[in-house]
Amino acid sequence: MVARIDDRLVHGQVVIGWCRPLEITRILLVDDEVATSAFEQDLYRLAVPEGVAIDFLADAGAPARLDQAATGGERVLVLTASVEAMVGLQRARPHLIQSVNVGGVHDRAGRTERLRYVYLSGEELKELAAIAATGVSVTAQDLPTTRPVPIEALAG
Amino acid sequence: MTEPLLGVVVGHGDVARALVAAVEEISGIQGALVAVSNSGCDRGQLEDRIVAAVGDRATVVFVDMASGSCLFAALRRFRDRPRVRVVTGVNLAMLLDFIFHREDDAQTAAARAVEAGGKALGVR
Numbered sequence: 122m123v124a125r126i127d128d129r130l131v132h133g134q135v136v137i138g139w140c141r142p143l144e145i146t147r148i149l150l151v152d153d154e155v156a157t158s159a160f161e162q163d164l165y166r167l168a169v170p171e172g173v174a175i176d177f178l179a180d181a182g183a184p185a186r187l188d189q190a191a192t193g194g195e196r197v198l199v200l201t202a203s204v205e206a207m208v209g210l211q212r213a214r215p216h217l218i219q220s221v222n223v224g225g226v227h228d229r230a231g232r233t234e235r236l237r238y239v240y241l242s243g244e245e246l247k248e249l250a251a252i253a254a255t256g257v258s259v260t261a262q263d264l265p266t267t268r269p270v271p272i273e274a275l276a277g
Numbered sequence: 278m279t280e281p282l283l284g285v286v287v288g289h290g291d292v293a294r295a296l297v298a299a300v301e302e303i304s305g306i307q308g309a310l311v312a313v314s315n316s317g318c319d320r321g322q323l324e325d326r327i328v329a330a331v332g333d334r335a336t337v338v339f340v341d342m343a344s345g346s347c348l349f350a351a352l353r354r355f356r357d358r359p360r361v362r363v364v365t366g367v368n369l370a371m372l373l374d375f376i377f378h379r380e381d382d383a384q385t386a387a388a389r390a391v392e393a394g395g396k397a398l399g400v401r
Contacts, residue, residue, distance in 0.1 A: 128319040128320060129319065129320055129346045133289060133345045136345075160353075160356075164344075164348075164349045164352060164353070167343070167344035167348070167349075168344040168345050168349075226319075227317060227318060227319035227322060228319075228322075229319070229322075237317075
């Protein structure tokens, strides 16, 4: 199970860059806003390649669906737009999410540039460092072909 | 007289800027097209860039891929604006056709551009 934080959710980098080489067969998109919007779900379905299924989950319902997916024999990509949602999910299912890929978190008020594609507030960085301290591998990496940067290197 | 249509080209990286520059170089027509890149944007920021580029003009928005962040941003913000149409899979041929038919309404110009762009595809 691959877990990625990416505020663009399903987009070119995710579909071409990650789903293809990792042979992902199912995306679990965990986002409260998308889970309640048929319009948004229709948009994201347009981006999902043939042979890949997608489920739209609210934060609260996601852990149970992860349990199910873990036993289904599928290659699963778990996707959240926010750090908060991913950290919550990881804490809810630590045995299923043992590594977190910070793939794209863009600039907004209160955030500081850590890498070209990663902007994090102090609080977001602290939350990611906290799960890393429990043994979870937390790295920033936009594409499989680029160098993963450990979360510790993003501070400062 | 009605204001001619605006074309807004939205793409990954530098695709849009390169296409707009190429159209201007080939046609000599400046200002008919505006380029928007998705680089460094989250969903909201990309939407804001596109909305700012379109303003309140009747516009055809050309996006580079048949799905993805550029298309989604355009559809989210313009689904209720009939004076703005969105065309996917932009290529140079469709833009060159579009800039000479900007007196049409957005729907007509968009359909025409798709036809012109499609004709440019082939195996020789």
